[in-house]
Amino acid sequence: MVQTRLVRENFYCIEDERVRQFLITGKEESILIDTGFADSHVADAVKSVTDTPVKVLLTHADRDHIGGLSDFEEVYLNEKDWGLVSIPIRLRDLCEGDCFSCGGYRLEVVSIPGHTYGxxxxxxWxxxxxxxxxxxxxxxxxYMFGPHRNLDLYIESLRKLLPIADKIDTILPCHHECPIDSGYIMKNLQDALALREGKLEGEKHPSLPCSTFRGIWTQFYR
Ligand SMILES: [Zn+2]
Structure with a gap:
């Protein structure tokens, strides 16, 4: 059962213990970022907050972010992740520099391939x-294992985000602690570099085809 909390003006977190979505409400239209697992029924949570039309933007197409897609007609997703969507739905590309305004917020898209290519x-700002x-x-x-992930690109993307760290105060991730401070871009980069350099010790995951590598700040499934 997801919980919906107002965290800033016109800005909601919709989450359960597994994954988090964000809803920004406007007068004429609202924006939903990610759709959770199918059994999270995120669309119902959205309807309990707003009856405006909803534009759905996806951070990426892992299944914990696209499970609720069948409740919507159209979704914005970077083209490189379209192959991960298996249900029939109208897809619109989400490109670097695209902007979406709603409820006093203006979201600019920054492409950060690696966790997935899209x-x-x-x-x-x-x-x-x-x-x-x-x-x-x-x-x-x-998650950094499987054919649709790329550690080198991930590291490049964190490097791309580094200069942004000075221009933001708050990071709102889709999993675990939220919010976190902007220092986590550098912290995740340091851990990812240690992972690539083979400096982290791996422990075989009990059920997934990967190992757990624990860095100082975060851990990776690789
Ligand atoms: Zn996820």
Missing amino acids: SVAFVD ENRLLLPGDSVQKEGPI
């Missing part, structure tokens, strides 16, 4: 917010 973050999907997290795990 991963994006949303930055609100005015409100000094970063919504990084799964790509910046405290604790993690950040």
Whole structure:
């Protein structure tokens, strides 16, 4: 059962213990970021808050973010993740620099491939917010195994986000602690570099085909 909390003006977190979505409400239209697992019924949670039409933006297309897609007709997702969507739905591309305004927020798309090839973050410069999907997290795990992930690109993307750290105050990740401070971009980068350099010790995961690598700040499934 998801819980809905107002965390800032016109800005809600919809979450259960597994994953978190964000809803920004406007007078004429609202924006939903990610749709959770199918059994989270995020669309119902949205309807309990607003009856405006809802524009759905996806940070990426892992199944814990797209499970609720069948409740919507159209969704914005970076083209590189379209292949991960298996249900029939109208897809619209989400590209670097695209902007979406709603409820006093203006989200700009920053492409951050790596966690998936089509991963994006949303930055609100005015409100000094970063919504990084799964790509910046405290604790993690950040999934980094399987054919649709790329550690080198992930590291490049964190480097791309680094200069943004000075221009934001708050990071709103889709998993675990939220909010976290902007220092986590650098912290995740340091851990990701240690992972790539083979400096983290791995422990075989009991059920997934990967190992757990614990860094100082976060952990990776690799
Ligand atoms: Zn996720």
